Amino acid sequence: MTAGWFITFEGGEGSGKSTQAKRLADRLTAAGHDVTVTREPGGSPFAERLRAIILDPNLEKHSPLAEALLFASARADHLEQVIRPALAAGHVVICDRFSDSTRVYQGYAGRVEPRLLEALELIIVQQTKPDLTIVVDIPAEIGLARAALRLNAPAAQAPSERTAKQPRSLLADRFESRGLDFHKKLREGFLEIARLEPQRCVIVDGQRSPDDVAREVWAAVESRLFTEAR
Ligand SMILES: Nc1ncnc2c1ncn2[C@@H]1O[C@H](COP(=O)(O)OP(=O)(O)OP(=O)(O)O)[C@@H](O)[C@H]1O
């Protein structure tokens, strides 16, 4: 049994997960909670090293299972080094993507047998399941357009300094650069998980203004977590 709360944000590219994770963290901090904000893939020094490999747009063709094992390895370290200690210390842990992204990207829309991913999830996540998962839902076209705008935003470096090796914010990562059909499938996958696990998941409409989405997220946190006796 953990002492804190574990909240994850899930959803497609550009849906507003990172924006909302930060807003929720600020609001919880202002309300006096200890908050740890983290992300996947990554979140611990070792897992961030794996993230750089996993998202490298120049990666050679490789085995989908090998890739899933890298995600699993990163998650095992992230849980051990960051998430579980923070929960044990009573923090609200907010994680920008977690195991639902694996289920959807590698399983539902990807090429790894869902039963293999289920087995990995059991081994790695164990009892550290999210108390609440916010699925930020948005049509794939809109999310991709937002992500593209972000890529084209004034960069910190002059174009001449950019290299093909630079990761996101200057270049789309390997998943962002997949086609529209892939992203439509991702959306379906997240909605399907939310439908199958309504106790854990809340869907929020990511097309509304950031303020409106944040209000909906806060309502979910209040009603799902803070009214529950533990
Ligand atoms: N509700 C919103 N309305 C309009 N634009 C938004 C909204 N929320 C976020 N944005 C903008 O859309 C872009 C993507 O938002 P954000 O980075 O939060 O999405 P994300 O889900 O974390 O994306 P990714 O999956 O690529 O990490 C950003 O430029 C952000 O400022």
Ligand SMILES: [Mg+2]
């Ligand atoms: Mg993000």
